[in-house]
Amino acid sequence: MERPDRGAVENPQTRIVGHARPLAGPITPTTHLAYSEALTVADMAALLDEVGADSAIVGGLSLGGYMSLAFYRAHPERVRALLIIDTGPGFKKDDAREGLEQARA
Numbered sequence: 001m002e003r004p005d006r007g008a009v010e011n012p013q014t015r016i017v018g019h020a021r022p023l024a025g026p027i028t029p030t031t032h033l034a035y036s037e038a039l040t041v042a043d044m045a046a047l048l049d050e051v052g053a054d055s056a057i058v059g060g061l062s063l064g065g066y067m068s069l070a071f072y073r074a075h076p077e078r079v080r081a082l083l084i085i086d087t088g089p090g091f092k093k094d095d096a097r098e099g100l101e102q103a104r105a
Contacts (some may be wrong), residue, residue, distance in 0.1 A: 017051055037070050044071045048078060059083025 010070045044067070050057055060068040065087030072079045 057081040
């Protein structure tokens with residue numbers, strides 16, 4: 001979504017756009033399969049395409065930081081700068097990580 005509350009952004013060529021996965025409401029996906037890394041990265045690329053941005057400063061908090069890093073890995077030419085905020089290094093428990101690896105296999 002484009003942010004009308006740009007505040008201190010002075011440059012009229014600057015556009016602030018946000019992307020968030022819906023967690024509740026009428027457009028909430030009914031399956032966890034709608035929340036894959038690949039789908040999120042594709043959504044982020046489509047969002048940049050929609051607003052006509054060839055590249056952007058990309059960033060996120062927590063899981064958004066992880067997805068921003070995934071977007072950078074898939075589309076490094078589209079990322080001018082990367083902000084990863086309050087993002088952990090991965091699963092803290094071995095069994096959780098192993099469960100994800102088994103699900104991906």
